[in-house]
Amino acid sequence: MTVVEYRTIPEAHLDRALDLHYLVFLEKDAEGELRKLHQEILERCDLVGAYEGEQLVGLLAAHPLMLSVPGGELRCAGVTFVSVAPTHRRRGVLSGMIGELMERCTARGVPLAALWVSEAGIYGRFGFEPATRSYTVEIDTDRPLALRIDPDERPLRLVSPDEAPELVGAAHGAARAGRAGRVARDDFWWRTQILRPEDEEDDDLSPPRVVVLGEADEPPAGYVIYRTQSDDEGRGKLHIGELEAESPAVAAALWRYVTSVDLVDQVRAWGRPLDDPLLRFSADRDQIGVVQEFPALWLRLVDVPGALAGRAWSAPVDVVLEVTDSGVARNAGRYRLVVAPDASPGGTGLSARVERTDAAPDLTFDVRELAACYLGDLDPAELVRAGLVTEHTAGAAAALGAASRTELLPHTTDEF
Numbered sequence: 092m093t094v095v096e097y098r099t100i101p102e103a104h105l106d107r108a109l110d111l112h113y114l115v116f117l118e119k120d121a122e123g124e125l126r127k128l129h130q131e132i133l134e135r136c137d138l139v140g141a142y143e144g145e146q147l148v149g150l151l152a153a154h155p156l157m158l159s160v161p162g163g164e165l166r167c168a169g170v171t172f173v174s175v176a177p178t179h180r181r182r183g184v185l186s187g188m189i190g191e192l193m194e195r196c197t198a199r200g201v202p203l204a205a206l207w208v209s210e211a212g213i214y215g216r217f218g219f220e221p222a223t224r225s226y227t228v229e230i231d232t233d234r235p236l237a238l239r240i241d242p243d244e245r246p247l248r249l250v251s252p253d254e255a256p257e258l259v260g261a262a263h264g265a266a267r268a269g270r271a272g273r274v275a276r277d278d279f280w281w282r283t284q285i286l287r288p289e290d291e292e293d294d295d296l297s298p299p300r301v302v303v304l305g306e307a308d309e310p311p312a313g314y315v316i317y318r319t320q321s322d323d324e325g326r327g328k329l330h331i332g333e334l335e336a337e338s339p340a341v342a343a344a345l346w347r348y349v350t351s352v353d354l355v356d357q358v359r360a361w362g363r364p365l366d367d368p369l370l371r372f373s374a375d376r377d378q379i380g381v382v383q384e385f386p387a388l389w390l391r392l393v394d395v396p397g398a399l400a401g402r403a404w405s406a407p408v409d410v411v412l413e414v415t416d417s418g419v420a421r422n423a424g425r426y427r428l429v430v431a432p433d434a435s436p437g438g439t440g441l442s443a444r445v446e447r448t449d450a451a452p453d454l455t456f457d458v459r460e461l462a463a464c465y466l467g468d469l470d471p472a473e474l475v476r477a478g479l480v481t482e483h484t485a486g487a488a489a490a491l492g493a494a495s496r497t498e499l500l501p502h503t504t505d506e507f
């Protein structure tokens with residue numbers, strides 16, 4: 092049997108990589124603008140290729156992302172375009188490409204990797220677990236949206252997708268600073284991931300519409316990005332891509348707007364945070380259907396001590412964590428995490444120290460479970476109750492949970 096080698100895909104092989112991707116994802120070969128766009132995306136990614144001789148049999152691309160984590164942001168490999176030739180499946184090609192990615196991340200000091208799965212059964216074995224979750228919400232618009240708070244009455248303005256990144260970039264940045272799990276966006280990201288004229292998943296959707304709230308001479312206090320769709324009988328659906336607001340009143344005004352667009356029977360918002368204020372300030376909960384809760388971003392801690400030291404913690408704690416990791420051997424071991432008051436001028440009030448130790452563990456985690464708790468989505472005590480984390484010292488999971496908690500739940504809007 093020939094040997095498969097893992098190496099960087101050169102620019103000259105990008106066409107081959109895309110052909111493999113379309114083959115594997117059962118898609119028509121994209122031509123013209125769409126193919127050019129996919130090519131541009133791959134050019135900006137770190138590309139791992141699996142080669143059997145000169146034949147490309149596997150592709151894994153990684154966006155160089157900055158992911159928000161509690162109190163800051165960390166470098167993160169955003170894994171995408173994962174494709175293994177159908178002739179070479181279940182021979183360890185994906186495992187080989189993930190192994191190569193882990194080595195590259197380690198060599199470059201990238202502490203995190205993340206992805207959106209095609210199937211939930213694939214990535215747990217590689218140390219990934221869902222670290223953010225979302226709701227899909229559907230709102231009946233046969234009656235006005237009933238609200239328990241007064242909406243902000245400042246004007247709403249439709250802006251072109253071309254001017255949107257500059258106009259709403261600051262509002263997006265502010266929202267991102269408050270929630271872990273979000274990707275930093277540059278112009279390219281806005282253009283190719285958020286505001287593409289065509290929706291990649293659904294040809295029937297309109298181009299993106301962007302509406303901002305605020306006076307013309309002030310930065311927007313909030314915005315909504317949506318697409319619309321109309322069936323043969325003229326019944327419309329409005330799909331929200333993103334809705335961000337600096338206050339509940341601004342959010343209420345934007346929700347009121349999307350639910351009052353003429354000819355729309357239903358508003359569907361895919362991927363809302365689990366703590367969306369809409370669910371609290373709507374006066375008629377029969378009108379708002381939470382139709383699905385789903386795991387969103389899957390996270391992998393490539394460098395456990397780097398990741399633990401790289402986030403802010405919200406309460407003092409002193410615990411020894413024992414970590415198992417079959418994919419990145421150097422992660423395995425025991426770490427003492429000490430979060431203590433920090434009186435230094437300009438400090439945040441608490442500072443964290445992470446060091447290797449031989450001391451007896453208070454908690455034993457697999458690296459998967461650590462990823463599930465890392466951004467503040469899951470309380471470690473819940474994983475103890477599920478038999479996935481072992482608590483050796485009573486109260487250790489609760490103490491770590493208190494230190495991990497974030498004001499807002501982590502949430503990811505960008506599906507890459």
Ligand SMILES: CC(=O)SCCNC(=O)CCNC(=O)[C@H](O)C(C)(C)COP(=O)(O)OP(=O)(O)OC[C@H]1O[C@@H](n2cnc3c(N)ncnc32)[C@H](O)[C@@H]1OP(=O)(O)O
Nearest residue numbers: 170171172173174175180181182183184185186206209212
């Ligand atoms: C982030 C993204 O891009 S998600 C997109 C993922 N890509 C796709 O879904 C495209 C279609 N599928 C494929 O290209 C391939 O089948 C892949 C990438 C899913 C798997 O690649 P393979 O090279 O076959 O995987 P590999 O042989 O390394 O399998 C490793 C392990 O995962 C398991 N596995 C692989 N695919 C799946 C799956 N779809 N469901 C459950 N388990 C799976 C294998 O059985 C194997 O298990 P083992 O270690 O217990 O033996």
